[in-house]
Amino acid sequence: MKLAYLLLLAVALTACRDNLEEKPFSSRSGEQVFQDEDGLKKATLGVYHIWTSLDYNDVWNRFILSESGHRYATGGILGASANPYYRFGHLPTAGAFDLVWSRMYKVVFRANTVIDNARKAVSADTTANKYIAEARLLRAYAYFNLARDFGGVPLIDREIKSLEDQDLIYAPRATLEEVYALIIEDLTFAEKQLPDQWDVANAGRVTAATAKGLLGKVYVYMAGKPLSKAEYYQKAIDKLTELTEAEARYNIGLVPEFADVFSLKNERNKELLLSFSYFTDSANPNGTIFPFFLFPRGLTNGDEQTGYGLTWAFYQLFGKTDTRRDMTVVAKYVFKGVENGGATPGDSIIYDPETWHYRVKRTGDIFFQPNFACGLAYAKMDRAERPAGAPPHGYGNDLIELRYSDILLLLAEALIETGKPAQALPLINRVRERAHATKLTASANLRTALRLERRLELTGEFNTVYDIRRWGTLKDEVAAMTPEMIIGAELTPYNPRFELYPIPQSQLDANPNLKQNDGW
Known part of the structure; x- marks a missing residue:
């Protein structure tokens, strides 16, 4: 573990992005990097870069852990890449846990380097604080991901400089409350120091709106299980209302059509409060793996390795006019690429819900x-x-x-849970109207409707499993799963230990001060 930490330090100041575009520079010492604001900026953008840098398996497994293991998740055309996680057959030795844990702590290490060295590069507090705020926000988001996956984790809140920093290298687990306290502290600092908006050249960097949105989301999570601190719903209302009442100030809002959110021609649009960029061209072919692992074979290139799927029952949750349905899942498409799987270019491929297969319409x-x-x-x-x-x-x-739609639904949820459904209804309907879905009426069970709406709007965006856990409905989700959803194996019955993932066994082996989650 010591060696791994020092290796991370060695790479922490390399391959950063200028204006969030990757322009690597040669490895330098901290003294060289933090000589001036230009070096500080590159180091700060390097914290963004770690979210999308290779190895792509880290990023892919973030998706698997957050979007598998519920009543609508199953395998894809080529099998189940989410195995064993989607059937709860995982153990602490499973690779996804170590990959996600390591990726999040790489973010923490890079962020700490910026936080502890910013004032060496610039003397003015207002300038230094802006960069520190970016790093602290990204550190907070890494810890938020760790907390949702594993519960309490080691808090490393300063730069590791040598093997003498034993208290950090072998840090014990903090409590979940302590982790959230650091997250709140970081985000509170960030919202005060970050600009309301960036200029075009710096679009994509985090803003005060990002900090407020994340802070409101954290409060909603703290109100739910396992902490169950209901008083945080009001904190969420107060914080998220700061955004909904000042959309023009922060240049945030819903884009006109749901598909517009995800268009390559509309990246960094006003609905995206936090996103990390992939830039691909002839000089830099390294981008995201998601379409390759998620799209059905032949949707775009013909070699897709579809390893994840959602059931027909999920498809049926959407109303017929809801534009999110056919943007979220693919029920039919025209095959592209070379002939394979019984399809030739131009064939119509249509999903058959009776047999749970895609079929070639021609044959x-x-x-x-x-x-x-x-x-x-x-x-x-x-x-x-x-x-x-x-x-x-x-x-x-x-x-x-x-996304901003997440903000609206989080605010609606907090209002519902504090007995203000009349204020929540217009927020939910604003999201539904953009999707051309039928508006809800005051007679609806809004808690149930809100939870459904989060699935319709946000499935696939690193939320589903965490929503289920904080609502306390995971046992119901497992009970609703059927044998057809599991490929070549069996579903493990619900166990309370599934409410958190296990601490990676590799980390337990390396750090004697770590303790495993209950039941694992």
Whole structure:
């Protein structure tokens, strides 16, 4: 573990982005990097960069852990990439846990380097605080992800400079309350120091609105399980209202059409409060792997490795006029690429809910894989083809983490839970109207409607499993799963330990001060 930490320090100041575009510079010491504001800016943008940098498996497993293991998640055309997680067959040795844990702590280490060295680069507090605020926000978001996955985790809140920093290298687990306290402290600092908006050249960097939105989201999570601190619903209302009452000030809001949110031509739009960019061109072919692993075979390039699906029952949750349905999942499409799986270019591929397979319309045959059932492919992204010659991870779709529609629904939820449903209804309907869905009426059970709305609007965006856990409904989700959803294995019955993922075994082996979550 010591060596791993020092290696992270060695790479923490390399390969940063200028204006969030990747322009690597040679490895330098901290003294060289933090000589001036230009070096400080590059180091700060390097904290953004770690969210999307290779290895793509880290990012992919974030999706698996946050979007698998519920009543609508199943396998894809080529199998179940979410195995064993979607059937709760995982153990502490499973690779996804170590990959996600390591990625989040890489963010923390880079952020700490900026926070502790910013004032070496610039003397003016107002300038230094702006960069420190960016780093602290990104550190807070990393800890928020760790807290939702694992509960209490080690708090490393300053730069590790040598092996003598034993208290950090072998830090014990903090309590969940202590982790949230640091998150709140970081985000409170950030909202005061960050600008309301950036100029065009710096679009994509976090703002005061990002900090307020994340802070409100954190409060909603603290109000739910396992902390169950209901008083935080009002804190969420107060914070999120600061955004909804000042949309022009922060240049935030809903874009006109749901598909516009995800268009490559509309990246960094006003609905995106937090996203991390992938830039792909002939000189930099490294982008996102998501379309390759999620799109149905032949939707864009013909070599997609569809390993995740959503059930027909999920598809049926949407109203017929709801534009989110066909943007979120693919029920039919025209095949592209070379002939394979029984399809030729131009064939219509249509999902058959009776047999749980895609079929080639021309022949009626099951497309590609008849040996096991599959769900509908998830495709809530721009469906542009991968550039010619690009690797599988060569798509340019950004990593969307927090949208304004999420803010509206979080605020609506907090209002419902504090007995103000009349104030919540217009917020939910604003989201539904943009999707051309039927408006809800005052007679609706708004708690149930709100929870459904979050699934319709936000499935696939690193929220589903965490929503289920904080609502205390995971046991119901497992009970609703059926054998058809599980490929080549069995569903594990509900166990309270599933409310958190296990601490990675590799981390327990390396740090004797870490303790495993209950039941694992």
